[in-house]
Amino acid sequence: MAAQTLRTAGLVLALSAALVACGRGGDGDQPPERGDVAVARVDGRTVWTSDVKREAVAQGLIGEGEPLDPSSDLFRRVLDEVVDQKLLAAEALKRKLDKDPVAQRRLAAARDRILGDMLVEDVVADAVTENNIRGLYEEQQKLAKRSEEIRARQIVLATAADAEAVKKLLAAGASFEALAMERSRDAATRFNGGDLGYFTTDVMPEAYDTALKDAKVGQIVGPFAVETGFALVKVEDRRLEQPITLEAARPQIVRFLTYDRIRDLLEKLRGKAKIETLVKPQEGAPQAPPPADAPKAKGTPS
Structure with missing residues (x-):
């Protein structure tokens, strides 16, 4: 549509x-x-x-x-x-x-829209430059708080007893990846050796956060209860969260610079113009929300 x-x-x-x-x-x-x-x-x-x-x-x-x-x-x-x-x-x-x-009225309206679009394009071209994009990106990287990321693998078993049995096999030298593929009941991770990739604990269920909080690289923690059974988790790496790349952030930065410049332009134009609104809004009528990509506050892309 x-x-x-x-x-x-x-x-x-x-x-x-x-x-x-x-x-x-x-x-x-x-x-x-x-x-x-x-x-x-x-x-x-x-x-x-x-x-x-x-x-x-x-x-x-x-x-x-x-x-x-x-x-x-x-x-x-x-x-x-x-x-x-x-x-x-x-x-x-x-x-x-x-x-x-x-x-005539429709042609005039179309002309207004075309001229307005041309002005916006002209103004935005001055704002959305490579230097401005890079400058805002670097500013945001300085302000960004980087959390710790963990890379881990898991094996999920039906019961605590099953998990303890697998833990003994691991202690005896069995491959974590092989046992994950063979015995884990977690369909999302078993076929890639239980690999959970890199994640911050705040995006995981609380049980993972508690179990992995102080775990060292190479350590196997668990078993601990999870939604689908009992999990054994091997910590493979800990690192600071990787910053978003410039290219990944570019579309959001471009939108921010665009909205920021257009908003400033409209504020100046409205400040100079005499505008009389001849219709009154209905009481209790909801106001139109801002565009989804529009920043809520100047200075930080949302």
Whole structure:
């Protein structure tokens, strides 16, 4: 549903832009962007590579800045849609639909949205730079608290007696991994030798936290009761929690910088403007929540 809505919005904006362009009397033959290539002409009006890419982005078919091969099937499909948009816009002008008052208001709204989007893109481009991304990442790494991680393996048995029997086999030199694969009843870990990977104890059930709190590397702890039986756990490593990499943090940082800059821009614009709201909200009506990716407080990405 969201993708369809986005695509519909993109088509409306594209048609509106096409109507405005038609009203100016043509698109001209000069490339609108450096290196742009003409890919079609519709009644003498040129369609450029950038027109097709912009439509593909509007439909969510590619991301902003991603390449789109002119020889690809996707490019041809979107090109056909751009051609259709120009034909529809031209026919609408012939029928003088652009003179209708409702159409004028819709065109004006589309123009406002396009210009607003262009301003946002311009402002965000200044904010979301590699230096700003790296700077915020390094700042957050300095403030981040790193917990201790444990890497461990486990064998889960049905009863305490079964667990004690396996513990004796381990003490006699049996392989922990082999016994985990052979006897553990924990389906999530038995087939990889009981490997739990690295974890912090706060994400594990309390029984693990208690048992592993003071365990040394190489030590086998247990058996202790867990939800599915009795566990034997071997501690294989302890280390400080590894920091998130820049590339993993990049999308969140970009969102934060984007929202932060747009919020500052809107606060300044609203501070200068005279805004009168002529409708009153209903009493007790819930307020719209902020976007999920929007930071709650300036200075820390959430």
